[in-house]
Amino acid sequence: MKTSLTVATAVGAALLMGAGTAAARPAAPSPAPAVATTVAAAPQAAAAGCYLAVYTPWKENVSPTGVSDHARGKYRTVNNCSGWYNTALLQYHRWDGWNRIAGTEWVGNRGMSYLQWKCQGKGTFTYRTKGSVRGGSPARVGWATSSERRFTC
Numbered sequence: 001m002k003t004s005l006t007v008a009t010a011v012g013a014a015l016l017m018g019a020g021t022a023a024a025r026p027a028a029p030s031p032a033p034a035v036a037t038t039v040a041a042a043p044q045a046a047a048a049g050c051y052l053a054v055y056t057p058w059k060e061n062v063s064p065t066g067v068s069d070h071a072r073g074k075y076r077t078v079n080n081c082s083g084w085y086n087t088a089l090l091q092y093h094r095w096d097g098w099n100r101i102a103g104t105e106w107v108g109n110r111g112m113s114y115l116q117w118k119c120q121g122k123g124t125f126t127y128r129t130k131g132s133v134r135g136g137s138p139a140r141v142g143w144a145t146s147s148e149r150r151f152t153c
Contacts, residue, residue, distance in 0.1 A: 073129035119153030
């Protein structure tokens with residue numbers, strides 16, 4: 001079962017005044033990765049906010065070998081994200097801390113897709129999905145980190 005976290009960002013006057021707000025809160029577990037619950041952080045965000053949902057990674061067989069050989073995560077943008085800059089990526093934890101998994105990054109302002117890494121034979125790690133939302137400037141106005149999941153590839 002996959003769990004999603006959402007990021008809601010305030011828009012309009014709040015952003016122009018430098019008062020961009022965001023909140024991340026775990027949603028109820030969803031039966032499939034395509035389902036997520038979004039929560040508005042501020043009343044302004046409810047009308048025109050851009051939401052980024054990130055999901056807890058899982059292990060999945062995406063090849064004909066019959067072996068669960070990929071670590072997968074998911075992101076999803078919701079609402080009016082055309083004026084925003086969103087990022088999402090997979091990370092794993094080793095003895096030296098959290099590391100990004102090269103080749104799993106996504107940058108854009110629309111969409112829903114899977115981030116994946118062929119991890120067969122790499123060992124046992126703890127995985128998570130991270131995402132951020134930026135609007136109009138380099139300042140990050142919202143972010144989310146999924147729940148962590150440990151598995152062997």
